[in-house]
Amino acid sequence: QIIKQVPVRFDSKTLHIPAHSAEQLSSLKDMDWNNFLKRVCSLLDSTEKNTGAARSKVNLLSYLCTVAVHKEIASRLISSQLFPVLMQQLRAATIWDVRAKVARLIGLLALHTSDLGENVPVTEALLLLTELIRENFRNSKLKQCFLPALGELLYLIAREEEKGEHPRECWAVPSAAYTVLMRCLREGVRLFHG
Secondary structure: OOEOOOOOOOOOHHHOOOOOOOOHHHHOHHHHHHHHHHHHHHHHHHOOOOHHHHHHHHHHHHHHHHHOOOHHHHHHHOOOHHHHHHHHHHHHOOOOOHHHHHHHHHHHHHHHOOOOOOOOOOHHHHHHHHHHHHOOOOHHHHHHHHHHHHHHHHHOOOOOOOHHHOHHHHHHHOOHHHHHHHHHOOOOOOOEEE
């Protein structure tokens, strides 16, 4: 059974960064792009634990989800310092909504990126998502958040390997990722679509 994702919405008034459209982001000069990225990473890296901080992160992640459907932006974001920050948030965030939005953003980046650099720590992301699915195997709601991101990353690696531009060892797929995926499919988990 496939569950349709609800459209992502964000509040530009509480964003703490300019709510550039994907087209505006793609036309930013290098220095402005780097400043934008630094600001985004610093907002996500914030260790504040109050609900306002969590709401701000969810809002920022929702904004990033809306621009990540643009191929050029997805490619630039996945290859930037943002990707390791997302993984750190996935690992450390205590608020469920933050983890869910991070997983959705990782899935969208993987789906829409047109060019994956060798230095993107995809294997690390696969390991982390696999571990999270395994830890939350009985929590179908969390599993439904992590599984699409895992699937999109696997599909992205397959697409890149088909191009043959990078050595195969570049993005080793841990066997545990396949094992967890097959177990989920056998147990008939409901997947998010979108």
